[in-house]
Amino acid sequence: MPEIVLKNVSKRFGKFVAVDHLNLTIESNAFITLLGPSGCGKTTTLRMIAGLETPTEGSISIDGTVVFDADRGINLPPNKRDVGFLFQNYALWPHMTVYQNIAFGLENLKWSKDRIAARVRELLSLLRIEQFEKRYPSELSGGQQQRVAIARTLAPGPKVLFMDEPLSNLDAKLRMEMRTELKRLHRDTDSTFVYVTHDQLEAMTLSTRVCIMETGVLQQYAPPLEMYNNPANRFVADFMGNPTMNFIDGELLPDGVLSFGGLRARMKGAEALGARKIVVGIRPEYIHIDASAPLKATVYSTLPSGMETTVRLAYGDTLLTAVAFGDVDYPADSEVGFSFHKAAILFDQQTGKNLLRAPLEI
Ligand SMILES: Nc1ncnc2c1ncn2[C@@H]1O[C@H](COP(=O)(O)OP(=O)(O)OP(=O)(O)O)[C@@H](O)[C@H]1O
Ligand SMILES: [Mg+2]
Numbered sequence: 001m002p003e004i005v006l007k008n009v010s011k012r013f014g015k016f017v018a019v020d021h022l023n024l025t026i027e028s029n030a031f032i033t034l035l036g037p038s039g040c041g042k043t044t045t046l047r048m049i050a051g052l053e054t055p056t057e058g059s060i061s062i063d064g065t066v067v068f069d070a071d072r073g074i075n076l077p078p079n080k081r082d083v084g085f086l087f088q089n090y091a092l093w094p095h096m097t098v099y100q101n102i103a104f105g106l107e108n109l110k111w112s113k114d115r116i117a118a119r120v121r122e123l124l125s126l127l128r129i130e131q132f133e134k135r136y137p138s139e140l141s142g143g144q145q146q147r148v149a150i151a152r153t154l155a156p157g158p159k160v161l162f163m164d165e166p167l168s169n170l171d172a173k174l175r176m177e178m179r180t181e182l183k184r185l186h187r188d189t190d191s192t193f194v195y196v197t198h199d200q201l202e203a204m205t206l207s208t209r210v211c212i213m214e215t216g217v218l219q220q221y222a223p224p225l226e227m228y229n230n231p232a233n234r235f236v237a238d239f240m241g242n243p244t245m246n247f248i249d250g251e252l253l254p255d256g257v258l259s260f261g262g263l264r265a266r267m268k269g270a271e272a273l274g275a276r277k278i279v280v281g282i283r284p285e286y287i288h289i290d291a292s293a294p295l296k297a298t299v300y301s302t303l304p305s306g307m308e309t310t311v312r313l314a315y316g317d318t319l320l321t322a323v324a325f326g327d328v329d330y331p332a333d334s335e336v337g338f339s340f341h342k343a344a345i346l347f348d349q350q351t352g353k354n355l356l357r358a359p360l361e362i
């Protein structure tokens with residue numbers, strides 16, 4: 001089973017650095033997402049692993065075989081890397097039935113008719129599209145077409161499956177359904193999945209590990225919940241989670257007290273960091289609205305969704321986002337109590353680096 005190793009992989013287009021010295025090990029059977037804002041180098045990274053783009057420097061190996069090495073002049077073409085692709089525009093052949101679409105690539109590989117028939121059946125069943133076998137793509141819904149495209153990509157049994165925003169053309173409900181299907185599919189095949197998305201929720205919910213990039217530079221590579229709970233820096237903290245984390249500028253005073261947003265607090269371990277300018281990061285779900293809490297704020301606005309309500313609280317000049325679970329609402333301008341729970345994160349104001357994660361003691 002394939003383990004993919006990238007060592008110091010860079011890609012420059014002229015002077016522009018699209019991917020900068022990327023080091024990454026993708027474990028066998030992992031479901032990895034490459035996550036980050038538009039233009040951060042996700043597609044370029046994927047294309048380099050697949051062999052569709054030549055790195056400027058570095059080396060890449062798949063399953064112990066060096067497929068690219070700038071210094072040794074090794075560069076295997078995509079068809080020698082045993083990989084499959086699924087792109088955002090997954091055009092099926094309109095004049096072929098579902099069966100023919102899935103079988104086509106296998107015919108090109110000169111598989112026998114019986115072997116092709118068995119494999120197509122297997123995929124139709126795996127993706128739950130048996131009933132559409134004889135239909136043409138135009139007779140299918142977007143989600144059904146998507147499943148055919150996935151079946152077609154999986155047909156030759158690639159060791160690694162690359163997907164570049166494959167769900168972005170689908171509506172929200174279908175996207176959700178396909179995420180479930182993809183996760184299930186990953187379990188049912190023994191392929192390694194490398195998935196590109198700029199949607200943090202998709203990355204959180206699908207992957208075993210997330211690789212988050214900004215302007216070609218790897219920011220953090222960790223399991224999604226670890227990244228959510230203990231982001232390496234302010235960029236990662238801000239990118240993961242919706243509603244986004246509260247960031248409040250402040251100061252860590254020489255005596256170890258934190259002063260931020262009109263509040264004073266202590267955090268275990270903060271004394272050791274030394275006086276400096278900091279940013280306090282607090283997840284909205286760790287701010288509880290609680291009538292008996294001594295801290296009081298004014299309700300600025302609320303966004304009830306039924307399952308939860310996002311509440312903007314004004315504490316002096318500071319606006320805080322809190323999340324209240326359940327079917328609750330608060331009148332604007334009313335006074336509520338609030339308290340901090342679980343951990344907050346201290347970021348260095350200059351570098352954005354995560355300095356400390358601990359509960360706030362008010
Ligand atoms: N062939 C090229 N020539 C010059 N610059 C390129 C080329 N391909 C990509 N780039 C640049 O490299 C950077 C990374 O591009 P890439 O396509 O990897 O971004 P991405 O993270 O996939 O973004 P998106 O989410 O918008 O798809 C971008 O700034 C892009 O403009
Ligand atoms: Mg892209």
